[in-house]
Amino acid sequence: MEKRVSEAVIRRLPRYYRYLKMLQGMGVERISSKSLGEIMETTASQIRQDFNCFGGFGQQGYGYHVGELKNRIAEIIGLNKGYQIIVVGAGNIGQALAGYRAFLQEGYEITALFDNDPHVVGGSVGDIPVLPMDDLERFIQRNRVDIAILTVPEQHAKAAAQLLCDAGIRAIWNFAPVDITLENLVCENVQLTDGLMALTYKLNAANGQ
Amino acid sequence: MEKRVSEAVIRRLPRYYRYLKMLQGMGVERISSKSLGEIMETTASQIRQDFNCFGGFGQQGYGYHVGELKNRIAEIIGLNKGYQIIVVGAGNIGQALAGYRAFLQEGYEITALFDNDPHVVGGSVGDIPVLPMDDLERFIQRNRVDIAILTVPEQHAKAAAQLLCDAGIRAIWNFAPVDITLENLVCENVQLTDGLMALTYKLNAANGQ
DNA sequence: TAGATTGTTAATCGATTAACAATC
């Protein structure tokens, strides 16, 4: 039933969700691909093609029902299921992500942080305990963990990812500046520094370098 | 001389830089596009095409000199220039980014954070002072600021971006979950939540949803 | 019914990959 979904489409799904949520919050009940395209600065064609990967949720002559479409996309992404997340590496970024409210609202719950530093182990970030790395494997075995956020220093990232994979984790959101690719595992490599450098390139290009 | 550089190529430049730095650190002096492609899990063709946007830096029959190639790419990105950065919004993420060491190593210096919360204003993050938002415009006028990191709450993001743009900022690295697009300004919208959702989709797709 | 807008097929465009002459 579903066609093959390209990486480009997958990346646009959360953005559709975000705009539909905003429109719903504004009280908009129906929208055409044309209007949505204007708001999102994309083409109506692209929107209809994208939705068509998952079947038609519109009505000819009417357009799309905002609330229903939003719910359908949430379901496609899998937001209805709820997820338990651990953060591996309780440094600056790890702690910041653990305290980020927006995730909670979409059904993501962070249950524990892990670190080796005795200054943070035993403490907590908000209500979330910081546990020693030695407990990581056992924790995963005894608790449901759907996703691991990886925020350890660069030199430990590959080993930590392997450990997580061996322990049965099937999704890693990696913030270390290395590319993680492992079998039987999906991984999103964020590469913050790469993003800053891409911005830097564009800044210089815009200044007629 | 330079061809039009596509978004896809721009996004790959920092990754080339990262791998070349690693190879240099390992003492590798020369490399062919074939070997580099194997290491980076891409094709030799793509590597040669990408470099060719900026002119040829290789030598037939030999390959590329790692150190020289790394320096050329650093120069293309603009890493040789050094950048002064401010962080607007001193919450979790803002403070974490202000304390992130990796930026410093590449010539990025964070000079100030800005916030409205009296609990943080007047304090500092590491050595970096947290100043009141009211001082933002004046600070930009009196100090060199090349890039602004935007980490304010969603509802204030658009207004803060406009303020920065009006004050003369030409590059924004935006972490708020809204799309910023302004005239005369380059912007990198990070969209952390979108990334987590893309990962979620893939996790479910992998589990034979 | 007539107008609007979808779902879907066809055309276009751009990016990736392959091929190969140039040359170190």
Add this chain to the structure above:
DNA sequence: TAGATTGTTAATCGATTAACAATC
């Protein structure tokens, strides 16, 4: 010189855009 590997042109592939019949 012969082998290796680039720079660059040509072929392929996939994604985006346009077009239009179907239909609410």
